Amino acid sequence: MKGTYIGELEELVLLIVGLLYQDAYGVSVLKEMKDQTGRELNISAIHAVLNRLEEKGLLNSNMGGAEQVRGGRRKRFYTLTSAGRAVLDEVKSTRDKLYGQLPALNFSV
Amino acid sequence: MKEGQSKPPRWADRFLSWYCNPKLLEQIQGDVHELFYWRLEEHGYTKAKKSFIWDVLRFFRWSNIKRKSSHKTQFNNTAMFKNYFKIGLRNLWKQRLPSTINILGLSLAIGCSVVAFKWIESTYTKDSFHEHLDDLFLVTHWEDLETNKGRAGATDNRLTREILSSVAGIKHSSRYGSNGQLETKQGEKLTSNYAYFVDPEYLKMFSFEFIAGDPNTLNDAGNIIIDESTSTRFFADQLAVGKILEMKIGEAWKSFQIGAVVKDKPNNSSLRVNTLINYVHLEQLYAIQDREWSTNFFIQRQNGTDRSDLEAAMNALLPVFNKDQEEGSYLSFQLEPLSTMAINAYEVFGGVGSAPPTAPNVLLASIALFMLILATFNYINISMAMAMKRMKEIGIRKVIGSKRKQLISQFLIENFILCGLSMMLGIGLAAGLFLPWFNNIAGGDLQVNILGHKNLWMFLGGLLMFITLASGLYPAIVASSYKAISIIKKERMTNGNGLLSGVFMTFQMILAMITIVGAVMFIYTNEVNQSRDWGYDQYNKLTVTVPDAKYFEVFREALEADPTIAKLASTKTSIGRELNGVPFKYEEQLNYAELFDVGYDIPDLFDFELLEGRFFDKTLASDVNKALVVNEAFMNAFQLEFTEDGIPILMDSTQYLIVGVVKNYHYWGFDQKIRGAAMRVVPTVEHRSFVMEMREGDILAQRDALKKSLSALAPDYEVYVSVQEMILDSYFEDLKGVRNILLFTAIMAITLAAMGLYGLVNINVSTHIKDFGIRKVLGANGFQLAQPVYKKFRNILGLAVLIGGSVAVLVVEMLLEVITAYSAPIGILPISGAALILLLVAFLTLNIQVARVKKLNPAETLRMD
Numbered sequence: 001m002k003g004t005y006i007g008e009l010e011e012l013v014l015l016i017v018g019l020l021y022q023d024a025y026g027v028s029v030l031k032e033m034k035d036q037t038g039r040e041l042n043i044s045a046i047h048a049v050l051n052r053l054e055e056k057g058l059l060n061s062n063m064g065g066a067e068q069v070r071g072g073r074r075k076r077f078y079t080l081t082s083a084g085r086a087v088l089d090e091v092k093s094t095r096d097k098l099y100g101q102l103p104a105l106n107f108s109v
Numbered sequence: 110m111k112e113g114q115s116k117p118p119r120w121a122d123r124f125l126s127w128y129c130n131p132k133l134l135e136q137i138q139g140d141v142h143e144l145f146y147w148r149l150e151e152h153g154y155t156k157a158k159k160s161f162i163w164d165v166l167r168f169f170r171w172s173n174i175k176r177k178s179s180h181k182t183q184f185n186n187t188a189m190f191k192n193y194f195k196i197g198l199r200n201l202w203k204q205r206l207p208s209t210i211n212i213l214g215l216s217l218a219i220g221c222s223v224v225a226f227k228w229i230e231s232t233y234t235k236d237s238f239h240e241h242l243d244d245l246f247l248v249t250h251w252e253d254l255e256t257n258k259g260r261a262g263a264t265d266n267r268l269t270r271e272i273l274s275s276v277a278g279i280k281h282s283s284r285y286g287s288n289g290q291l292e293t294k295q296g297e298k299l300t301s302n303y304a305y306f307v308d309p310e311y312l313k314m315f316s317f318e319f320i321a322g323d324p325n326t327l328n329d330a331g332n333i334i335i336d337e338s339t340s341t342r343f344f345a346d347q348l349a350v351g352k353i354l355e356m357k358i359g360e361a362w363k364s365f366q367i368g369a370v371v372k373d374k375p376n377n378s379s380l381r382v383n384t385l386i387n388y389v390h391l392e393q394l395y396a397i398q399d400r401e402w403s404t405n406f407f408i409q410r411q412n413g414t415d416r417s418d419l420e421a422a423m424n425a426l427l428p429v430f431n432k433d434q435e436e437g438s439y440l441s442f443q444l445e446p447l448s449t450m451a452i453n454a455y456e457v458f459g460g461v462g463s464a465p466p467t468a469p470n471v472l473l474a475s476i477a478l479f480m481l482i483l484a485t486f487n488y489i490n491i492s493m494a495m496a497m498k499r500m501k502e503i504g505i506r507k508v509i510g511s512k513r514k515q516l517i518s519q520f521l522i523e524n525f526i527l528c529g530l531s532m533m534l535g536i537g538l539a540a541g542l543f544l545p546w547f548n549n550i551a552g553g554d555l556q557v558n559i560l561g562h563k564n565l566w567m568f569l570g571g572l573l574m575f576i577t578l579a580s581g582l583y584p585a586i587v588a589s590s591y592k593a594i595s596i597i598k599k600e601r602m603t604n605g606n607g608l609l610s611g612v613f614m615t616f617q618m619i620l621a622m623i624t625i626v627g628a629v630m631f632i633y634t635n636e637v638n639q640s641r642d643w644g645y646d647q648y649n650k651l652t653v654t655v656p657d658a659k660y661f662e663v664f665r666e667a668l669e670a671d672p673t674i675a676k677l678a679s680t681k682t683s684i685g686r687e688l689n690g691v692p693f694k695y696e697e698q699l700n701y702a703e704l705f706d707v708g709y710d711i712p713d714l715f716d717f718e719l720l721e722g723r724f725f726d727k728t729l730a731s732d733v734n735k736a737l738v739v740n741e742a743f744m745n746a747f748q749l750e751f752t753e754d755g756i757p758i759l760m761d762s763t764q765y766l767i768v769g770v771v772k773n774y775h776y777w778g779f780d781q782k783i784r785g786a787a788m789r790v791v792p793t794v795e796h797r798s799f800v801m802e803m804r805e806g807d808i809l810a811q812r813d814a815l816k817k818s819l820s821a822l823a824p825d826y827e828v829y830v831s832v833q834e835m836i837l838d839s840y841f842e843d844l845k846g847v848r849n850i851l852l853f854t855a856i857m858a859i860t861l862a863a864m865g866l867y868g869l870v871n872i873n874v875s876t877h878i879k880d881f882g883i884r885k886v887l888g889a890n891g892f893q894l895a896q897p898v899y900k901k902f903r904n905i906l907g908l909a910v911l912i913g914g915s916v917a918v919l920v921v922e923m924l925l926e927v928i929t930a931y932s933a934p935i936g937i938l939p940i941s942g943a944a945l946i947l948l949l950v951a952f953l954t955l956n957i958q959v960a961r962v963k964k965l966n967p968a969e970t971l972r973m974d
Contacts, residue, residue, distance in 0.1 A: 026140035027147070043140055044167035051172065063136070069146050073139030 006058070011091055012037065013049045014058060018080045018088065025065075025075040026050065050078055058084035117145045118158055121165045128174050137168055190522065197523035200499070207491045210868040212531045214861050215576065218477075218484035219535025221857065224543045225477035226568050227555045232465035234564070235377045235451035240316040241409055244280070246416070246444035248272070248406040248423070249457050253438045260443070262460025263403035266392075268430055268439075272406075276422040278414035283308040284388050285380070285405040285461065293384075294355040294362070295343045299825055302339065304356065304384040306391035314409045317382055318372040322350045326368025327387050333365040334385040336373045356386070359394040379451050379462030405461050408444070416444050468927055469551075476854050481576070483620055483858060486613040487865035488580040492524070493610060494872035496588035503588055504596030516589035517582075524581030525573075532573050550846035614869065615905045615912075618947065621855075621862040622913025625943035627921045628855035630935055631848055634925060637933040639841060644740075644774025644783075645684075646716040649675075649805070650833035651812055652683050653819060654798045656826035661796070663822050668799055671818075673811055675804050678710035679796040684776055685836045693785070694759040695747045702743055702785030703776060704760070709790055712738055712771065714802055721751040722769035725790045733790050738769040743785030765789070778840035782930040800833075808832055847928060859947065863954045870898060870958045881962050882970035895959040906951055910944045917943070 006014065016032045017024040030046050033039050053059045060081050063074045080088075122138070129137055141164045148157035201208045239245060248269070249262050264272075266284070273282055290301040309327040312334070326332040333354065340349040355364050365386065374382050395402050410419060423442040431439060445453060451462035496503075506516060544555050653668075655661050661679075668677050682689065682705040691704045709732075712724040720741065725732045737758070749756055755766035765787075773783045803811050809832070816830045874881070877897075884894060918935050925932035 026136065027143045030144070031147075042167045043144055043164050044170070044173075047137065047140070047168070048170075048172070067139075067143070070139035070143050073135045073142070075139055076136040 006053075006056075006087060006091070009045075010049055010053060011088070012039075013046065014053060014080070014084055014088055017050075017053075017059060017078050018085070022077065022079065024078045027075075029078075050076075053084070054078070057081060058087055115149070115154075117142060117161045121162045125165045125168065128169060130173060130176050133173055137173065141165060141168070193519045193522040194526065196519070197526045200495075200523060201527060204495050204498070206871060207495055207868045208527065210864045211488050211491055211527060212534060214484040214487045214864050215528065215531035215580075216534035216538055217857055217861065218480035219532055219572065219576075220538035220543045221480045222477040222572060223536060223539035223565075223569075224547050224555075225473040226565070227539075227544065228473055228547070228551070229465075229470050230564055230568075231377050231555060232470060233452065234448075235462060235465075236379050236447050237377065238316060238375055239314075239447060241314060242448055243446075244410045244412070245314060245447040246408050246410065246419075247447065247450050247457075247461060248408060248442060249445050249460065250442045251440040253440055260457050261403075262405060262445075262457040264406045265401065265403050265430075265439075266395075267401070268426065269404065269406045271426050271430070272408075272423055275426065276419060278411050278419055278422070279408045280411045281310040281314045281409040283311040283314055283407050285311070285407060286388065286391050286402075288358065288391060288394065291384075292357040293343075294357075295352075297825065298343075300342075300827060302356070302384060303381070304333075304386050305381055306386050306388045308388045310409075311385065311407075312371075314407060315380060317374065320370045320372055321348065322367070322369025324369060327385065329368070330387040330389050331364075331366060332368030332387075334369045334371060334382070335367055336371050336382040336384075338373050339383055340367075340370050354384075356384075358386075358390050359397060361394075363390065379454075403459070405459075407447075420444055472850075472924075476850070479620055479624070479854070480857060480861070483617050483861040483865075485576065485580045486617050487861060487868065489583055490610045490613050490865060491868040491872065492581065492584045493587065494869060494876075496520070496584050498872070498876065499588075500591065500596045503591065504593045507593035508597070513589045517585045520585035520588060521577065521581050524585070525577050528573055528577045528580070531576075532569065536569070550849055610869065611905055614865065614902075615908050617862045617865055618906060618909030618951075619913035619916065621858040622909055622943055622947055623917040623920055624851070624855040624858040625946055626914070626917035626935075626940055627924060628848075628851040629939040629943050630921050630925060630932075631851050631928075633939055634929060634932045635841065635844055635848060638779045638929065638931060641775070641779070641931065644717070644772055647685075647834045647836075649803045649808060650715070651801045651803060651808070651815060651830055652686075652798055652833060653801075653815065653828065653830045654683075656823055656828060658797075660823045660826075664799060664819060667818065667822060668801065671815070673804050673806060673814070674801045676710070676714050676802040678708050678714045678800050679793060679798065680708045680711050680800060681706040681791050681795050681797055683798055683800075684711070684715065685833065686831075688777060691760055693743075693747075693787070695749065695756075698747055700746045700785060702739075702746065702787055705776070705786065705788045706791040706795065707788045708793065708796055711800065712769075712788060714800055715774075717774060718772040720770045720772055722753070722755070722767070724769055732768070733792055734763075735766055735790075736768045737765045737787040737789055738771060739767050739787040740771055740783070740785065741773050742783050743767075743787055744770055746785045775837075778837055779929050779931045780840070808834070844928070859950055862947075863950050866902065866951060867954045867957065870902070870955055873901065874898065874958050874962060878965070878970045881965060882967035885965065885967040886971070891959075891963050894962050895955075898955055898959055898962070902951070902955060906948060910947065913947075914940045914944060 012033065013029060016029050016036070020028055020032060026043055026046050029050070030041060030043055033041060033046070050059065050061075054061055058081055059078045061076050061078050063076055065075045065077065066072050067075075125138060125141070126134060141161060144164065145157050145161045148160050152160075236242070247262060248264050249260055250264065251259065252261050269282075269284060273279065284307065286306045287304065288306070289303075291304045293300055293302040293304075307327070309325065312324050312327070320337060322334070326334060335343075335349060335354075343349065343354065344352060349367050349370050352367050353364055354367060355362055357363075371382055374380065408419075410416070420442050427439050427441070445457065445460070450457075450460065452464060454460050454462045455464040503516060540556075548555055653664070655664055665677075665679070668674055684705055684707070687705075689704050689706075690701050692699055693702050709725045709727045712719075717724075717738075722738075724738060725736055729736075736755075744751065747758075749767075751767070751770050755768050758765050758767060767787075774786075775783060776786055801815075812830050812832055816828055819828045819830070820826075881894060917940065922932070922935060
């Protein structure tokens with residue numbers, strides 16, 4: 001199924017949405033991404049990824065949280081769905097498994 | 110910091126609002142704004158502005174621009190429409206009476222339109238049943254002759270042979286000619302019978318249905334093909350194939366064997382069958398007469414041959430042909446497709462078929478249109494009123510969030526259901542009732558076969574759409590236009606609705622009035638015409654036609670000896686049965702007039718009223734072929750004054766003398782104005798019939814007795830004796846059809862108007878039922894209760910009678926002029942009669958509702974409040 005495989009950026013965004021918990025929307029994801037990974041992405045890229053993840057059923061969204069600084073406009077908050085969480089778990093376990101099989105580095109040539 | 114520098118650049122912001130899907134705009138715009146202010150603090154205005162612009166440009170991608178997002182705005186349309194249907198049906202059921210009125214009215218109108226459509230279509234799609242329709246052509250040509258400048262439908266016979274031998278691409282061909290009625294003998298029985306001469310390929314080209322026999326039978330020149338009704342006429346139920354018929358072609362009797370029997374030609378066929386004989390017999394006849402002739406010539410092209418190529422190849426023959434001819438001036442050939450042959454028949458001289466009749470088509474189309482207008486108006490009125498009762502539903506739907514478009518589509522769907530039901534009922538009515546009845550009148554064989562009739566499908570589909578929109582759009586738009594708040598606050602709905610329904614109702618009543626006046630006038634005119642003075646004494650007269658010259662003297666002796674005959678006269682022309690228009694010339698004036706060749710005693714026997722001069726004189730031999738007795742119209746046409754010496758006048762370069770003038774007499778039906786008519790005496794040897802004045806007695810019995818005694822004298826022939834006073838019977842019989850149609854229209858129109866009125870009053874009373882309840886409680890009597898009901902419709906009816914009456918005079922006069930040349934003037938009587946009928950129907954309709962109000966128990970209606 002298409003939704004079960006996700007790209008690296010998607011994985012990062014998914015993780016960030018997960019860790020931001022109830023405060024994940026475009027700008028907060030962007031800032032968190034910059035703070036935590038040092039990656040500076042354009043906001044439109046974040047939106048595109050969020051939309052795609054929602055389409056895949058890994059995220060849910062709802063509108064809310066109007067602020068003065070936004071000119072009274074609401075944000076679209078994203079939350080992790082259980083499918084999203086499962087995908088993250090799977091990705092991690094795959095990585096761990098593969099990582100565990102790396103041969104130990106031998107410096108005693 | 111400048112004031113403008115604390116805000117994102119306006120143009121970029123506007124650009125974003127412009128391109129972005131409104132559904133996504135809020136979150137996107139919010140995010141970029143938030144980012145802008147964040148960057149403003151972190152990096153300053155210039156950086157923030159640049160980033161903002163960059164962000165806006167980066168968002169400019171299709172997924173943010175497209176207005177329909179597939180996963181976010183998926184409406185469940187089927188469920189919605191299902192719901193509309195359900196509500197529609199429930200509403201129909203809840204408002205049974207008005208709905209029934211609507212459906213009935215519409216279906217009547219639709220039934221009429223279907224009949225009109227079928228009839229009109231059939232006149233425009235003549236000859237469409239042939240299998241090879243697309244490849245069949247009549248050969249016509251343009252010519253420039255003294256006698257005919259224009260297009261001609263008959264081709265010189267020699268040219269047809271040349272065309273066949275030298276033009277490539279012709280698959281089949283057939284000439285088609287007739288020599289009028291042929292005397293036909295079957296055993297001892299002698300009758301006359303129409304026959305057509307064709308080439309053997311005729312039945313390969315044209316698709317007439319075979320009942321029995323060999324389709325190729327005409328290849329043998331001794332065989333013929335007859336149609337079903339001819340077969341029935343000669344052989345009753347017996348199988349005709351193999352039987353012998355003798356026919357007289359020219360002067361020679363020939364014996365034919367019947368090789369095949371085909372079904373009678375369909376009504377829409379221009380080509381006839383009756384009896385088909387091999388064309389060689391006609392060729393032989395003309396060879397004996399030693400003459401050249403032209404004939405209708407049909408060809409069937411080979412598949413894929415171009416029409417213009419054929420025409421060019423045929424035109425190539427003309428230079429040679431024209432050189433040999435003295436007067437042959439064929440300009441060019443034009444192939445007339447069979448499918449348009451009848452429609453174009455008016456411009457082809459000597460062609461085949463006849464163009465569609467205009468008058469009946471216009472009459473039928475306008476009747477159908479009348480009905481549709483009536484029914485649609487009814488519908489609009491009633492559904493407006495029905496919608497008013499549903500205002501609360503509309504209000505609530507609006508509050509919940511229905512858009513106006515949705516409300517309109519809901520109303521239209523309900524309308525569609527109703528129109529669909531009416532359509533089914535209408536088709537049923539047309540197929541089961543109107544069409545058979547119409548066929549009866551018009552002598553057609555129209556049928557509704559819905560399957561496999563593409564034009565009808567298209568017509569019905571179009572009609573359904575039209576009715577649905579015409580009747581439903583306005584009420585839907587008005588009903589959905591009210592503001593929810595005013596509906597729920599129960600504000601009074603004032604949208605000129607009362608005025609509009611009044612106008613519609615008035616219009617309906619006017620139409621009804623016109624049709625009633627039309628029908629009444631038509632019946633009245635017929636009555637007047639039936640008792641109109643014919644200008645001569647048509648009673649107690651019998652006419653017998655002598656079947657063969659050799660019996661003339663035998664018949665005379667027998668008739669002179671007959672005691673029941675008071676007076677006897679012989680003649681050539683039977684007045685009232687034949688017309689013979691010829692040009693007369695007086696000095697420089699040329700006028701056409703009827704010329705009747707009669708015997709000496711005819712004017713006296715028919716008792717024409719002599720105004721001036723004298724009748725023919727037996728003692729004057731000079732009267733024969735010289736003297737004329739003319740009617741007043743003749744004198745008027747030439748503006749002549751009668752003189753005792755007689756007036757000389759020229760006809761066909763022979764000089765005649767007008768010796769007497771008689772009062773105008775009807776020598777033909779009343780559909781034609783009397784024009785000039787002259788009687789001329791011809792010698793007795795030319796006479797072919799006897800006219801007898803009978804003594805008092807039953808004229809029909811006298812006719813039968815005479816027929817019997819004369820038939821005994823001429824055993825080989827059928828002897829016809831006819832009653833003079835009955836010669837117009839068929840004319841009046843024909844008019845009965847028109848009368849029935851007009852009567853039917855009037856009844857329909859008044860029914861529809863009455864139904865509309867009933868529906869309107871019914872709803873009116875229902876909405877004011879509490880009003881009536883309170884009045885009753887307060888002690889209103891029956892009259893006072895009825896008053897508001899009458900009052901509302903009094904003006905409408907008054908106006909309708911006034912306008913309808915005056916319009917009717919104009920319209921009906923025009924109609925009558927088309928149908929009959931002699932119409933009684935439209936007096937006050939038929940109009941007041943029509944008004945009375947209309948008022949009576951309206952009064953009865955109103956009274957049904959008034960009775961309901963009178964019987965009403967106020968407690969029932971007021972209990973709720």
